[in-house]
Amino acid sequence: MTTPTDGTAIPADAPPPQCPAHTGMRAARQPMYxxxxxxxxxxxxxxxxxxxxVAPVLLPGDVPAWFVLGHRENLDVMRTPASWSCDSRNWNVRLPPDSPLLPLTAWQPLLVFADGQEHARLREAVVxxxxxIDRHSxxxxxxxxxxxxxxxxxxxxxxxxxxxxxxKLSALVMARQMGVRESDALPLGAAVRDMVKGSxxxxxxxxxLVSIMSDLVERKKADPGPDLASHFLDHGSxxxxxxxxxxxxxxxxxxxENTTNLMANALLMVLTDRRFRASLSGGSLTLPDALEQVMWDAxxxxxxxxxxxxxxIELGGQLVRAGDMVLLGLAAGNADPKIRPDLHLPAPGNRSHLAFSAGPHECPGQDIGRAISETAIDTLLTRxxxxxxxxxxxxLDFSTSLVSTRLNSVPVRFAPRRGRPAAQESPTHAQPLPAVASPAAEPAATAPARRSWWQRFLGRR
Known part of the structure; x- marks a missing residue:
């Protein structure tokens, strides 16, 4: 449960307070569920x-908030921490203990809830x-x-x-980079997806998840390695x-969650979006360009x-009161007609989308997600x-939550393969992965042949 900043106790059965600015306009607010x-x-x-x-909205439990639809308005909030805090203890709403919003909003000692010097300390450690982390590995x-x-x-x-x-691929790769045991990678990934789904x-x-990460911290204190957990423990912060x-x-x-969704949305674009196929066949859109387009569209x-x-403070013509919550509409801002009057036109090379936020809280690991997605899709479509x-x-099966729209399934068919092409066979792929391996020791033969899979893919169509 969130607590007021003055530290006073809140009775467990106390009803959420009614902010005067919210009470009179509750009926006009749009439910975000x-x-x-x-x-x-x-x-x-x-x-x-x-x-x-900027629109007034209601969150699950009829909790009032503001939803930022404009691209410029989203950037204004992201880039001015002097006016907008990430610390949920500044919220003028107190949630009941059974609120589905608590896992998302309850304050924790994390970078995403920190402001000022504390944010600078934690972000330095994360960045x-x-x-x-070796990007080549x-x-x-x-x-x-x-x-x-x-x-x-x-x-x-x-x-x-x-x-x-x-x-599975996202879980295996991210667990490896963090130092998690390979045997824990897939159960860890399944737990993350289940938790985010809110089942x-x-x-x-x-x-x-907490058990695996707590064990990881204890193991890496005793036996550090070239992984994220060890780098955190060794940092000067x-x-x-x-x-x-x-x-x-x-x-x-x-x-x-982000890397899985990015891969799934990009693969769906490859399979269904005529803009993607037409651009690739004309030579004007590369796979990295396609990923950027996905970050605009989905x-x-x-x-x-x-x-x-x-x-x-006034934001987008609305008076937002001190302590009010605002939701950053990343997908809504990307579709703002003031910057994209025609959503059907691709935006190759344009990285001004909001997919990774902006300002001091911009996602510090976005290049890793791009690298995983690009390499994975290239490998899949080459094979x-x-x-x-x-x-x-x-x-297609989608599920929508407060923070994302997720593709749950992308079933595909293809001609069955009896075995890997000779050029791609290698002992590294034929053997199960060891529990601990050094990527530097892997042969260069593990890299896929760099050929134009999209020309074969599109030519077939």
Whole structure:
């Protein structure tokens, strides 16, 4: 439960206080849950027509907040921490103990809830530690794990690119970089996805996640290595064991969910979007360009971290009172007609999207997510260039939460492969991975042949 900044106790049965600014306009607020919220872009368009670039909304439990729809307005909030705090203890709403918003908003000693000098201390530790991760080793591990996963279903002629590929690959690669035991990687990834989904077993999944990360901290204190956990422990910011564990927990949740969603959305674009196929066949769009387009059209998170007004402030024509919550509309800002009057036109090379936030809280690991997704998709389509969607696009399974729209399944079919092409065979792929391996020791043969898979993919069509 959130607590007021003065530290006074709140009775467990106390009702949420009613902010005067909210009470009078509750009926005019748009619920950010329910059937209409399942089609967010239509909802964004309607809210923009009715309220402009900032709209009053209701969160689950009829909790009032503001939703930022404008691209410029989102950047204003992200880039002015003097006016907008990340610390949820500044919120003028107190939640009941059973609120579904508590896992997202309850204050924790984390970078994402910190302001000022505390934020600077924690961010320095995160940025420096991520900077020590070898990007070349990431790509080698992506190729290695991707080929193993493809080998597991290539003979069947069918696969689900989310559950059989993107989810598992993201978990394996991110766990490796953090120092998690390989035997724990897939259970860890499954726990993260279950927790973010908010299922009935979400609390048990979080317990497993905390257990794995706590064990990781203890192991790396005794036996450090070239991994994120060891870099955190060794950093000059003197993070406590609890801070290290919490930041590892947050990092795996953010990295795994975002990278999985990015891969799934990009693969769906490859299979269904005529703009993508036409641009690639004309030579004007590369795979990195396509990933940027996905971050415009279907960012991994549709809503970014919350902010809390430090004072009464006007934003997008609305008066936001001190202590009010605002939600950063990443997907809504990307679709702002003031910067994208025609959403059907691609934006190759344009990285002004909001997918990774901006300002002092911009995602520090965004290049890792890009590298994993680009290498994974390249490897998959080099191996299986005849992929076809196995169901009608209208039958795809999505789930929508407050912060994201997730593809749960992308079933595909292709001609079954009896074995890996001779040029791709190597002892590294034929053998199970060891529990601990040095990427520097892997042969260069693990890299896929750099050929134009998209020309074969598009030519087939």
């Amino acid at each position: 329910g059937p209409e919220a399942a089609t967010p872009y239509a909802l964004y368009e309607r809210m923009r027509r009715e309220h402009g670039q 420096d530690s991520l900077g020590k 990431i790509r080698r591990y992506v190729v290695r794990y991707a080929n193993q996963l493809i080998d597991s279903f290539a003979h069947t002629g069918r696969a689900d690119l989310v559950t059989d590929f993107a989810e 009935e077993t979400a609390l048990q999944s979080n317990d497993l 003197n993070l406590s064991d609890q801070e290290v564990m919490e930041h590892l927990r947050h990092a795996i949740v953010a990295a795994h 960012p991994p998170l549709s809503v970014g971290a919350f902010r809390f007004a430090r004072r009464d 299986l260039p005849d992929l076809d969607l196995a169901v009608a696009e209208s039958e």
